[in-house]
Amino acid sequence: MRNTVKQKILNGEKVVGAFLGFYSPEIVEMLGYSGFEFIVIDDEHGAFSPRDLENMIRAAESVNLVPIVRVSYDPSCIQKALDRGAKGIQVPMVNTKEEAELVVKRVKFPPIGQRGAAFITRPARYGRDHGKPFLDAEDENVLIIVQIETPQAVDNFEVIISVPGIDMAFIGPTDLSIFMGYKEEGAKHPEVQKVISELRERARQRNIPLGTIAGSHAGVRQELQDGTAFVAVIVTSVMMNAFTDVVEVGRKQNQ
Template sequence: MMMENPVKQKLRNGEKTVGAFLGIYCPELVEMIGYSGFEFIIIDDEHGAFSPRELEHMIRAAENVNLVPIVRVSYDPSGIQKALDRGAKGIQVPMVNSKEEAEQVIRRAKFPPAGQRGAAFITRPARYGLDHGKPYVDAADENVLVIVHIETPEAVERFEEIVGVPGIDLAFIGPTDLSISMGYKEEGASHPEVQKTIRQLHERARKQNIPLGTIVANAAGVRQELEAGTSLVAVVVTSVIMSAFTELVKAESEWK
């Protein structure tokens, strides 16, 4: 049977979780992320360059080191089905701007009667046919973590109706897209109006009893978001790597 989703369980219990966000193909790096102690990995298939086979290898690597694999899917309507059939324990859907779009996410992520996900028991999460029927279907629906992005003024305006759709587990604030869509291309997420909007989303999320997630670049960002009440925080792996590289180059120049 599909293993339980500890990240989803933590969110249900009101606990917080920290993981990594990765958009480059490197199973070895996934293993290092798991060995370091993170709890989940978001594999970025929206902007990242992954073939279906590579996506499966990334998910398999995550499972091998006890990372919960979550896939941020592309805009292709089949993306949710493909990610789940390759073993993703969660899906993260960008640009969800209305109740109707949130309902469409649930239709693609859940089996009937809750949704319209196509059933296939020959896939790897069903152990290639060893798991099947009602036990597998119920376990899959129970354990899949469904995350929607809130990253436009339209999504902010319709926040309550989006997160009120049954089956939505978490709302993920995309600070970069939110700032750009609000018209603050230069200032970015640090703009006072963007920060005000994010604070208001936190207040509205508490009233709706829905956890929030977001993305950060470093340890300071993790600390800040956890203190602000964010339930799921993902650290951008490439930002961490580039920061380490630039620090090394800076140190090298000082040694010369």
């Protein structure tokens, strides 16, 4: 499966996908049939076993969704996600150049990185693909995303994104606002918005694509207008908004 999302991003195009933090191959299929281009399977906050991840990735492939995994903090999580078939790795809380370099090492095979090779996995078609052609294709195909979501990461933005192999920076507005001390207003706080706007400009000057989340179709539209290359709508937010709208209709009929 070619990583069309990575190709589009590197070509300067914009892509829209979805963030999903609970196990449901059925919803993955519905997202694909709806025309989304990628899915971020949230293994940082979601509850997924390695088998769950594999089935979610398999469902994504069946409907031409590019499967990306936001990994947890377990050092082995990147290896496991890639061996299940992930075409992208999104890593939270990357705050320094050294941490970004470690991400690349865990994603890429030698001599670039230190990823362990196994030709019996799904990506290698259980042994049908092997050797240098497979290893090189995997290195080239995988999308590496680092999350910028702390003041330290903001300060180190340029050195983080300068690490060879890092394809994109993803702004995490919720954690950024909390780390900045704005727990009540969150990402809507003017100081948080100021930092995000400055990050957009710093990325634009260096031709680095940015990604972020959106809670609604209006949010997606705004992010694309602001130049965000990789926008992921939050599935639970969309569902809760839809459920609330239905309930409101019923309430109004009883008034």
